[in-house]
Amino acid sequence: MSTGEGALPRIGLGTFGLTGAGGLGALLSAISIGYRHIDTAQSYGTEENVGRAIARSGILRNDFFVTTKVTTANLVRLEESVDDSLNLMGLGYADLVLIHWPGRYDDPPVSDYIGRLARVQDSGKASLIGVSNFTRAHVDQAIAEIGLGRLETNQFEQNVFLQNRVLADHCRDAGIGVTAYMPLAGGRLDQTPLLAEIAARHDAGVNQIALAFLLAIGSVVIPKSATPERQKSNLEAATITLDDAEVAALAALDRGQRFIDPEWGPDWD
Numbered sequence: 001m002s003t004g005e006g007a008l009p010r011i012g013l014g015t016f017g018l019t020g021a022g023g024l025g026a027l028l029s030a031i032s033i034g035y036r037h038i039d040t041a042q043s044y045g046t047e048e049n050v051g052r053a054i055a056r057s058g059i060l061r062n063d064f065f066v067t068t069k070v071t072t073a074n075l076v077r078l079e080e081s082v083d084d085s086l087n088l089m090g091l092g093y094a095d096l097v098l099i100h101w102p103g104r105y106d107d108p109p110v111s112d113y114i115g116r117l118a119r120v121q122d123s124g125k126a127s128l129i130g131v132s133n134f135t136r137a138h139v140d141q142a143i144a145e146i147g148l149g150r151l152e153t154n155q156f157e158q159n160v161f162l163q164n165r166v167l168a169d170h171c172r173d174a175g176i177g178v179t180a181y182m183p184l185a186g187g188r189l190d191q192t193p194l195l196a197e198i199a200a201r202h203d204a205g206v207n208q209i210a211l212a213f214l215l216a217i218g219s220v221v222i223p224k225s226a227t228p229e230r231q232k233s234n235l236e237a238a239t240i241t242l243d244d245a246e247v248a249a250l251a252a253l254d255r256g257q258r259f260i261d262p263e264w265g266p267d268w269d
């Protein structure tokens with residue numbers, strides 16, 4: 001069942017692109033800096049590296065929070081694909097398993113796979129379950145199938161330029177947390193004077209302010225960096241407290257600018 005208390009550590013490491021030996025090195029550095037929440041997916045090709053980094057870290061598996069995501073091609077073999085993920089990571093369970101995207105053009109429909117995801121949780125292979133890139137309509141379809149209280153989070157694109165407030169409010173009203181992917185707008189924040197101004201006030205970086213804003217509005221964030229200094233700086237964003245006026249000013253940066261928008265994707269809210 002969803003905890004309703006925010007079981008996800010508030011800052012996690014995004015792993016998109018952290019493949020090969022360089023990716024493994026980046027994961028090991030992140031763990032040594034203090035990251036314990038790691039976001040991977042079947043489609044990233046990083047599950048093996050995540051498992052290796054956890055094993056090599058010498059830190060207890062139970063101290064980590066590992067999320068993976070079932071890719072759309074695997075919706076028809078969801079259960080087997082979760083087994084594949086666990087084998088690749090060398091883990092007995094995932095802390096959170098998400099549906100990565102609703103079916104392409106809604107094929108298969110939510111009703112075909114969300115109950116099966118709930119049964120994966122019942123089997124103990126996923127401590128928590130959730131969804132990603134689900135619109136309000138998809139969230140409602142999922143709740144109609146498996147009831148309130150099962151989905152822990154909806155992971156979707158959210159950053160200062162795309163705040164997705166309508167969807168975020170809808171999820172929270174249903175007891176579903178928000179995980180912000182691309183929280184740094186993919187590294188495109190540098191030319192934003194307001195971020196620079198607030199960053200100077202806090203003696204912080206613009207990326208830290210962008211993350212602190214998302215944390216202030218209640219989201220979990222999963223920035224990706226392969227660079228140890230940036231990993232550290234991103235993790236330290238949790239120590240920055242923005243005041244109400246700063247949060248309101250940053251809220252006004254929303255311009256509905258979406259970076260991830262595949263042609264087969266959903267009709268966004």
Ligand SMILES: NC(=O)c1ccc[n+]([C@@H]2O[C@H](COP(=O)([O-])OP(=O)(O)OC[C@H]3O[C@@H](n4cnc5c(N)ncnc54)[C@H](OP(=O)(O)O)[C@@H]3O)[C@@H](O)[C@H]2O)c1
Nearest residue numbers: 014015016181182183184185186187207223224225226230
């Ligand atoms: N569910 C989904 O469909 C979905 C979609 C997209 C992403 N995600 C998840 O969300 C994670 C984050 O999204 P993302 O990787 O696309 O974008 P992001 O985290 O917004 O941005 C990553 C980019 O910002 C740079 N960066 C990181 N920290 C920085 C800092 N402190 N200062 C300056 N630049 C910095 C990184 O470069 P360096 O690595 O060189 O530092 C990288 O180029 C992904 O890794 C993935 O786990 C999920």
